[in-house]
Amino acid sequence: MPQSSPTARIKMESRALTLRYGAKVAVKSVSLTLPEHQVTALIGPSGCGKSTFLRSLNRMNDLISGASHEGTVLLDGTSIHDRNVDVVDLRRRVGMVFQKSNPFPKSIFENVAYGLRVGGMKDKAALAARVEKSLQGAALWDEVKDRLDDSALGLSGGQQQRLCIARALAIEPEVLLMDEPASALDPIATAKIEELIYELKARYTIAIVTHNMQQAARVSERTAFFYMGELVECGPTENIFTNPREKRTEDYVTGKFG
């Protein structure tokens, strides 16, 4: 189990963040910090608000009609809702990887280059260098370097998920939000993703939603337990799993409900 460093700088933070869909409260006044270069796991039973919380960190909820927020989210100490924050730039800094890999029906190369092209990068050599670096960062380069022009849809599920991670890395984010990135994968592909997450935290700050307790224990320094929209407790992963403060946490992590 990775160890949490108590002195880590705070990269992102929510303060009294409440998230609603219309009148329905999905997340209730959650204050949570994401220490830099650490993995924070978000756990809790289905419907407790983990994904809603995660999506609020790069304002993906803005895309859902009726979604609203109250409270603050800070990135390097600045509110992500400030009037002068450019949402495109925010999403470049805070990238996202989804549960189901979602490659475009394009070549492997173009999948990774996509965000760079949209961002205006035209130089072929620069594009090729960044694509290679991103695929290496996602531990996929060796498997695909000889078939970069093949369709991404011909890759295995685990490779597709690493491709989506490469696509997220290509635009050089600072924070990576991962919503159950391995839930659709077999154990070998899952182990690869977990190894990758472990390596990525040297460069990125990571928040990961997972239903898999062992996975949370393996990859994260800190774990946050959500229940019915509330953050019940958050602390070093080891404490949450072996010595939680709250009975609800203990019941959940020991499989009594969920």
Ligand SMILES: Nc1ncnc2c1ncn2[C@@H]1O[C@H](COP(=O)(O)OP(=O)(O)OP(=O)(O)O)[C@@H](O)[C@H]1O
């Ligand atoms: N687009 C939406 N519109 C309305 N309600 C929503 C929407 N998305 C989620 N909700 C509701 O908000 C609450 C929190 O959902 P959320 O998906 O964040 O939970 P979760 O903990 O991530 O669940 P799961 O583990 O099943 O993915 C749930 O009651 C859900 O039904």
